[in-house]
Amino acid sequence: MTGTLAAIGAGLAVIGAGYGIGTVGGKAMEAISRQPEASGDIRSGMILMAAFIEGAALIAILLSIFIQ
Amino acid sequence: MSRNIYSALLIFTAILFSFPAISQGHNHDDHSGHDHDSHAGHDHGAHEGHDHAAHAGGDHDSHTPNCSGDHGDHKYDPAATAIHHISDANIWSIMEFPIPLPMILKSDAGIDMFMSSKFHVASMHHEDGHASYNGYVMHEGSAYRVNQAGFPMDGSVDHGPFTHGTEMVDGKERDVKFVCYNNTPYRIEQRTTLDGGVLGGGITNFWDFSPTKNVIAMFLSCLILFFLFRGAAKKYKTNPEKAPSGLQGMLETMVVFIRDEVAIPFIGKEKYMKFFPFLLSLFFFILGLNLFGQIPLLGSVNATGNLTITAVLAIIVLILVSVNGNLDYWKHIFWMPGVPTFVKPLLAVVEGMGIFIKPLTLMLRLAGNISAGHIAILSFIGLIFIFGDLFGGIGSGMGLAVATPLTLFMMAIEIIVAFVQAFVFTILTASYIGAATEEHHH
Known part of the structure; x- marks a missing residue:
């Protein structure tokens, strides 16, 4: 089995991204429930932030594919 | 909504990292599938011209499969099937009916332009061709070129099924594909890719400029x-x-x-x-x-x-x-x-x-x-x-x-x-x- 260490690295990155996206989603839901009329702005901001976090996770995954 | 992105990413990650395991299992299957004597038995008599050192420099230990065994009873491989179906192809199969696409291929022998119907791909046949054209063959929807002396490189030639083998190149095990012709396997190479071998490609003996399915x-x-x-x-x-x-x-x-x-x-x-x-x-x-x-x-x-x-x-x-x-x-x-x-x-x-x-x-x-x-x-x-x-x-x-x-x-x-x-x-x-x-x- 090759690439085991790389898989652990990717797993760690996914844990980080999961925590980040969970926080973003949770806070966005909170914000929408506090101010429902701003839900459109909050939602697009939420997607943008989730996409940024996902980008960091994707880079970790790419690196762990190539450096194994 | 973001959860969907994330779950899709998770599935992708899981599948990506199951690659090493899958490919290893696949190789073991291949080892058991063919006897190693065929390697020695293949380099004799009329086929002296194409010993393996001629087409792959450096240290390597190749296992060439034989062509006499039956290749029809492959077990279903979900990973290989999925990868095959998401890959780009030189042929468009609509409900398994192949629609030929134009081919523009460049090799040392010059530029070849023809339709991929020249490969004689039958329907329900996993996009494998039955005929070669100017040394090009079609395997799993992609064009390959024969890189071994002895194969007729001009015009249309009917050939047998495809087989797989492995070889060691610089300490890494690589999958090598062969096409059978007159019960002899001939090594085939995929198109040149410019990733420098990072993703398994590299410079091979031809370039593919065809408008593919994606184009x-x-x-x-x-x-x-x-x-x-x-x-x-x-x-x-x-x-x-x-x-x-x-x-x-x-x-x-x-x-x-x-x-x-x-x-x-x-x-x-x-x-x-x-x-x-x-x-x-x-x-x-x-x-x-x-x-x-x-x-x-x-x-x-x-x-x-x-x-x-x-x-x-x-x-x-x-x-x-x-x-x-x-x-x-x-x-x-x-x-x-x-x-x-x-x-x-x-x-x-x-x-x-x-x-x-x-x-x-x-x-x-x-x-x-x-x-x-x-x-x-x-x-x-x-x-x-x-x-x-x-x-x-x-x-x-x-x-x-x-x-x-x-x-x-x-x-x-x-x-x-x-x-x-x-x-x-x-x-x-x-x-x-x-x-x-x-x-x-x-």
Whole structure:
């Protein structure tokens, strides 16, 4: 089995991204429930932030594919 | 919504990291499938001319399969099937009926142009050809070229089935493919790729410039978009006072959404019109291709799930942002104002990397999400064959009962993902443009 260490690295990155996206989603839901009329702005901001976090996770995954 | 992106990413990650395990298991199968004596038995008599040292330099230990064994009873391999179906191809199989595409191939022998019908691909035959043309053969939908002396390199020649073997190149085990001709395996090579061997490619003995399935799909989806928008635009011209209806209403909703939720908030009211056409083209091109790939039985086109296509989109964004970046943008990258001097070079390195990482993530996100969706659907459909292998006909029925709702569910999610990913690509592009053109008031 090759690439085991790389898989652990990717797993760690996914844990980080999961925590980040969970926080973003949770806070966005909170914000929408506090101010429902701003839900459109909050939602697009939420997607943008989730996409940024996902980008960091994707880079970790790419690196762990190539450096194994 | 973000959960969908994330779950798709998770599936993609899981599948990516099961690659080493899968490929190892696959190789073991191949080892058991052929006897090692065939290697020695093959280099004799009339075939003296093509010993293995002739076509692969360096240290290697190759296992050449024999051609006499039966190759029909391969067990169903879900990973290989999924990868085959999301890959680009030189042939378009609609419900297993192959539609030939043009081939433009360049090798040392010159440029060859012909239709891929020359490979004589039968329907229901996994896109494997039955005839070679000028030394080119078709295996699993891709063109290969024979790279071993003795094979007739001119004109159309009927050949036997394909086999696989392995060889050691610089300490790494690599899969090598062979085509059988007169019961002798001949080594075949895939097209040249410019990844330098990182993804398993490298410089081989021919270049492939053919318009593949993905290229044709891009043209088709552009054509569909052109007629959709021309129809809508005509309505505005002939009857501007009337409220939008039908197709026009649908397109107007999306255009207004991109303007009000993406372009104006991120780029600003004064400058957004300069970039609005680009953002709209980007959004509808990606959305069109995403949805085009979701149409069942249409050859599972995976154009936006292909890294090269998303790479081109990302490079266009990189050029656009760099060209339109104002002095403030570049100053904030290379000499960040307002921080201590000793931090400035550090930030310059990080921000300089950021210039390239931003388009890189754009490229990976789109390709990863769309490919992940396709792989998930193909895996669920594969359940039918896995159960069928295990329990026979009853198993196939069981698999069908499990796979149908799962596949339908995944396809429904994929339609959401198609919209979300097109939106995310557009909104991120808008935010990069916005950051590059923003006026700072220090």
